[in-house]
Amino acid sequence: MRTKRTTMVIAIVLSAGLALAACSSDSADTTAAPVETEAAVAETEAAAVETEAAAVETEAAAAETEAAAAETAAAAAGGDLTKLAADCTTEGQVNLIALPDEWANYKGILQSFRDKYPGVKNPVANPDASSKDEMEAVKTLAGQKDQPDNVDVSPAIAQEMVAAGMFEPYTPTSAGDVPASLKDPAGNWVGSYYGIMAFLVNTKIVPNAPKTFADLLKPEYKGLVALNGDPRESGAAFAAVMAASIANGGSADDILPGVKFFADLKKSGNLGGTDVTKATMVAGETPISIDWSYNLPGIKADMETAGFTTALAYPTDGVYGGFYAQGVVKGSPHQACGKLWMEHILSDEGALGYLGGGAIPARFEALVAAGKVTEEAKVNLPPAELISKIAFLTPAQITAAKDVLAKEWGPQVADA
Amino acid sequence: MAAMSSETTVNNRMNLLGRFGRLGPILVVVATALFFVLPLLAMARFAFQSVPMISLGWSTLFKRWSFEGVTKAFKDEEFRTALGLSLRLAAGTVALTLALLVPTTLWVHVRIPKARTFVEFLTVLPYVIPPIALVAGILPLKPHARWFLNSNYSLIPFYAVLALPFTFRSLDAGVKALDVKTLVDASRSLGAGWGTTIRRVIVPNIRSAIVSASFLTAAVVLGEYAIARTLLKRTLPAFMQQYQGREPQGGMALALAALVGTTALFALLSVLTRPRRAREVDEPATTTVTRQAMA
Amino acid sequence: MRRDRSWLGLVPLLLFLFLFLIVPAVSVFQRALTDNDGNLGTKALKDAFTGQNFDAFEFSVRLSAQAALVGVVIGTLLAYAASVLRRPRWLRSVVTSFSGVAANLGGIPLAFAFIALLGRQGLLTKILDGLFGFELYGGSFTLDSTWGLTTVYSYFNVPLMVLITLPAIDGLKASWREACSNLGGTSWTYWTRVGLPVLAPSILGGFLLLFANSFSAYATAAAISQKSLIVPLRIGFYLRGDVSANEDQLGFSLAAWMIVIMAISMGLYWILRKRAERWQR
Numbered sequence: 001m002r003t004k005r006t007t008m009v010i011a012i013v014l015s016a017g018l019a020l021a022a023c024s025s026d027s028a029d030t031t032a033a034p035v036e037t038e039a040a041v042a043e044t045e046a047a048a049v050e051t052e053a054a055a056v057e058t059e060a061a062a063a064e065t066e067a068a069a070a071e072t073a074a075a076a077a078g079g080d081l082t083k084l085a086a087d088c089t090t091e092g093q094v095n096l097i098a099l100p101d102e103w104a105n106y107k108g109i110l111q112s113f114r115d116k117y118p119g120v121k122n123p124v125a126n127p128d129a130s131s132k133d134e135m136e137a138v139k140t141l142a143g144q145k146d147q148p149d150n151v152d153v154s155p156a157i158a159q160e161m162v163a164a165g166m167f168e169p170y171t172p173t174s175a176g177d178v179p180a181s182l183k184d185p186a187g188n189w190v191g192s193y194y195g196i197m198a199f200l201v202n203t204k205i206v207p208n209a210p211k212t213f214a215d216l217l218k219p220e221y222k223g224l225v226a227l228n229g230d231p232r233e234s235g236a237a238f239a240a241v242m243a244a245s246i247a248n249g250g251s252a253d254d255i256l257p258g259v260k261f262f263a264d265l266k267k268s269g270n271l272g273g274t275d276v277t278k279a280t281m282v283a284g285e286t287p288i289s290i291d292w293s294y295n296l297p298g299i300k301a302d303m304e305t306a307g308f309t310t311a312l313a314y315p316t317d318g319v320y321g322g323f324y325a326q327g328v329v330k331g332s333p334h335q336a337c338g339k340l341w342m343e344h345i346l347s348d349e350g351a352l353g354y355l356g357g358g359a360i361p362a363r364f365e366a367l368v369a370a371g372k373v374t375e376e377a378k379v380n381l382p383p384a385e386l387i388s389k390i391a392f393l394t395p396a397q398i399t400a401a402k403d404v405l406a407k408e409w410g411p412q413v414a415d416a
Numbered sequence: 417m418a419a420m421s422s423e424t425t426v427n428n429r430m431n432l433l434g435r436f437g438r439l440g441p442i443l444v445v446v447a448t449a450l451f452f453v454l455p456l457l458a459m460a461r462f463a464f465q466s467v468p469m470i471s472l473g474w475s476t477l478f479k480r481w482s483f484e485g486v487t488k489a490f491k492d493e494e495f496r497t498a499l500g501l502s503l504r505l506a507a508g509t510v511a512l513t514l515a516l517l518v519p520t521t522l523w524v525h526v527r528i529p530k531a532r533t534f535v536e537f538l539t540v541l542p543y544v545i546p547p548i549a550l551v552a553g554i555l556p557l558k559p560h561a562r563w564f565l566n567s568n569y570s571l572i573p574f575y576a577v578l579a580l581p582f583t584f585r586s587l588d589a590g591v592k593a594l595d596v597k598t599l600v601d602a603s604r605s606l607g608a609g610w611g612t613t614i615r616r617v618i619v620p621n622i623r624s625a626i627v628s629a630s631f632l633t634a635a636v637v638l639g640e641y642a643i644a645r646t647l648l649k650r651t652l653p654a655f656m657q658q659y660q661g662r663e664p665q666g667g668m669a670l671a672l673a674a675l676v677g678t679t680a681l682f683a684l685l686s687v688l689t690r691p692r693r694a695r696e697v698d699e700p701a702t703t704t705v706t707r708q709a710m711a
Numbered sequence: 712m713r714r715d716r717s718w719l720g721l722v723p724l725l726l727f728l729f730l731f732l733i734v735p736a737v738s739v740f741q742r743a744l745t746d747n748d749g750n751l752g753t754k755a756l757k758d759a760f761t762g763q764n765f766d767a768f769e770f771s772v773r774l775s776a777q778a779a780l781v782g783v784v785i786g787t788l789l790a791y792a793a794s795v796l797r798r799p800r801w802l803r804s805v806v807t808s809f810s811g812v813a814a815n816l817g818g819i820p821l822a823f824a825f826i827a828l829l830g831r832q833g834l835l836t837k838i839l840d841g842l843f844g845f846e847l848y849g850g851s852f853t854l855d856s857t858w859g860l861t862t863v864y865s866y867f868n869v870p871l872m873v874l875i876t877l878p879a880i881d882g883l884k885a886s887w888r889e890a891c892s893n894l895g896g897t898s899w900t901y902w903t904r905v906g907l908p909v910l911a912p913s914i915l916g917g918f919l920l921l922f923a924n925s926f927s928a929y930a931t932a933a934a935i936s937q938k939s940l941i942v943p944l945r946i947g948f949y950l951r952g953d954v955s956a957n958e959d960q961l962g963f964s965l966a967a968w969m970i971v972i973m974a975i976s977m978g979l980y981w982i983l984r985k986r987a988e989r990w991q992r
Contacts, residue, residue, distance in 0.1 A: 306466070
């Protein structure tokens with residue numbers, strides 16, 4: 001009892017300090033508001049046109065209208081971009097997190113940002129962090145100057161962050177080119193790129209690469225299969241389990257067969273148990289990695305230096321595509337830069353950067369229509385017929401899948 | 417033979433047993449020595465040879481050895497930041513610990529000797545609350561003390577708590593070896609105040625205890641992971657864990673440097689604090705303190 | 712009167728411990744007993760001992776006991792060897808110095824060391840396969856199984872045991888051994904009737920200490936495994952919301968139980984240590 005009261009006294013005394021800190025951050029927010037409202041007004045115009053053609057694979061004509069509308073909107077909001085850039089140069093830095101160099105060519109995208117806006121730093125904390133880690137970092141580092149300004153998370157985590165009010169809604173100027181399935185209706189996040197699940201195979205260690213999920217169970221692959229993390233935390237692992245589920249009689253509504261597949265894989269000893277990172281790939285520890293297809297081009301050079309050859313196999317029995325959501329963090333230290341980064345990844349430079357890495361940029365159709373995509377830029381892309389099969393999960397499906405994973409992944413796979 | 421005393425016979429018999437019985441103990445020592453050295457060798461091979469284990473064989477055994485991994489790691493900016501932070505935290509923790517415990521230990525010995533067991537008990541408490549439980553308790557307090565816990569230096573008092581068993585034991589042993597009461601009385605009667613007494617009379621005499629307490633504290637701080645990871649502070653161990661994912665060889669090299677470095681530091685400490693007087697215990701300070709601290 | 716004011720000298724230490732040890736500990740228990748709506752109840756504490764959480768405690772206790780047992784056996788043997796072998800005269804001091812160092816090693820670097828040695832791409836794994844044809848990972852062995860972790864934990868458990876037992880073994884007076892054989896006893900009788908009973912408090916105390924040490928190890932386990940069956944790791948997962956969202960209270964309950972277990976182990980250890988000291992005077 002006495003301890004509780006003492007704790008309360010301490011709490012009261014120290015709350016004064018908190019209140020002081022809170023007061024100062026409030027004023028920073030109000031100055032950011034005017035810039036936003038103008039951008040938002042420009043966006044509603046583009047959005048009105050866009051709602052009429054909202055599928056992932058739109059006709060070229062519809063894409064053209066979108067592009068045209070977006071261009072006028074962009075022109076109207078163009079002045080804002082210059083102001084945003086100026087504000088950002090004053091801030092000097094955008095705190096990023098969990099963007100590995102070899103992931104969808106983030107190395108190139110980070111560099112092109114620095115080239116476009118000299119004087120603005122873009123340090124990346126904890127590149128191997130999972131989406132869950134990103135959310136935790138935003139929470140734990142709240143009020144600190146190293147809190148991430150921008151996150152790049154799986155749709156499942158984006159859902160949680162929206163529910164917790166962790167995003168600062170912002171609609172970038174080129175968001176008009178982005179299909180509705182790739183952006184949040186309230187403007188909390190935008191999915192700037194997407195890809196397909198594939199097997200990244202080290203063909204020196206595994207000359208006979210698996211072609212389907214069923215293949216993975218073969219005894220010759222004992223100890224060689226690996227996931228990119230834990231599906232309860234990482235978007236890539238979540239997608240892998242979903243893809244496995246589709247290959248084993250499940251569907252976007254039912255992830256349980258996928259969990260069971262990995263339980264079998266673990267029981268037979270085929271599931272290696274090490275999480276995939278660039279390090280494990282290059283060391284040959286994870287010769288068969290179930291990961292996004294756009295994660296291979298970035299490490300190819302290092303693999304070859306280590307003496308390995310690589311191959312990409314798209315499993316024919318389980319085609320699954322997913323995107324990552326990027327958004328500005330509410331109350332983060334560098335708001336203008338956070339928004340500028342959003343602008344950059346959706347800009348032509350950003351989109352072409354993703355393309356080079358083998359991911360499909362959200363504005364792909366618009367870029368193609370504008371003739372900005374060369375044949376050689378498309379070399380790392382997955383086959384078009386697979387891209388056409390992609391259907392992103394709805395929020396309800398994501399929630400259902402998360403619940404199943406929370407309940408079943410531990411006992412059936414992780415701790416088995 | 418028969419003329420020898422029974423005692424010698426006993427000794428001979430025991431020596432005979434001893435000679436065959438020596439094999440067992442020797443095997444144990446050799447086996448454990450191997451056990452402790454092999455991991456370090458494995459680390460060195462991984463860190464300094466760029467040949468993946470799959471391709472390692474007799475033909476490739478001597479190829480592609482280089483220090484590239486280490487140099488790259490040491491040049492990494494984040495490494496320097498993390499190292500700097502950890503070193504500053506270590507220095508701060510040592511300072512806080514000494515400032516708190518030297519006067520306290522002295523006070524206990526001089527004024528309230530009966531409280532020694534109570535204070536010993538207090539210094540065992542940190543064992544009962546392991547770091548992960550401690551940080552679990554810190555998290556709910558975050559909203560109340562945000563201005564404090566946001567700072568990296570808020571780790572210092574918690575690290576001082578974790579190191580408390582070692583530091584108290586070390587200083588306690590050091591002070592116990594002196595005839596503190598006499599020293600203090602003599603100093604005070606010659607007109608010195610408490611500050612001067614501590615500074616010029618006591619501290620020089622417990623120098624080895626202070627040094628070993630400092631080294632042990634530094635070791636605790638440089639290796640602490642649970643609290644730093646949960647509060648997302650970018651200390652050296654947290655950095656090493658992340659870095660390994662990106663640069664496997666560099667990360668391993670850093671870890672090897674950490675292990676070898678700690679061992680070297682402790683070896684240095686053992687040499688520095690080797691007892692010079694006959695009546696002191698015949699073992700280096702780290703051993704004494706670690707042994708006594710585990711209580 | 713004077714004595715009362717002397718105790719004031721302890722205030723800084725007491726205040727320090729209060730703020731940075733007691734308050735967090737109390738908050739753990741407070742959060743374990745209060746649910747999201749602010750009601751008090753022991754439901755979470757009970758839930759922390761059921762289902763997956765119970766499995767975690769069972770695994771961790773089993774692991775810690777195993778690691779402690781291995782540490783006790785090897786540590787005692789090593790301490791005995793160091794005490795008995797007089798010929799390489801530097802042997803004893805090397806063993807004691809090294810034990811003083813190694814007992815404080817651990818954490819991330821140690822985990823990396825064993826991954827390099829016994830991981831899937833480990834040096835020893837490769838040697839065993841290449842030279843002896845023995846596939847370490849052919850069965851159910853992984854570095855984060857109980858045996859794998861026991862091996863890793865032994866790196867600091869064995870030295871710790873040496874440090875605890877060596878004084879006790881030194882305390883076994885040679886005269887006792889002589890008396891025993893003079894009275895017609897053999898080595899076996901000596902050990903079972905004299906040696907082990909005298910060493911028993913130290914050995915049991917050492918077991919408890921190693922148990923507590925292994926049970927609370929976080930850094931080493933975290934670098935090797937993501938298994939949520941290890942209680943400290945599991946608490947970490949709960950704290951980060953990785954097991955299930957909004958189940959904070961369970962996480963704190965796990966931490967509370969962990970504190971209880973540690974308190975019991977350390978309490979018993981303290982008692983045994985005091986008994987052991989009797990023989991060393």
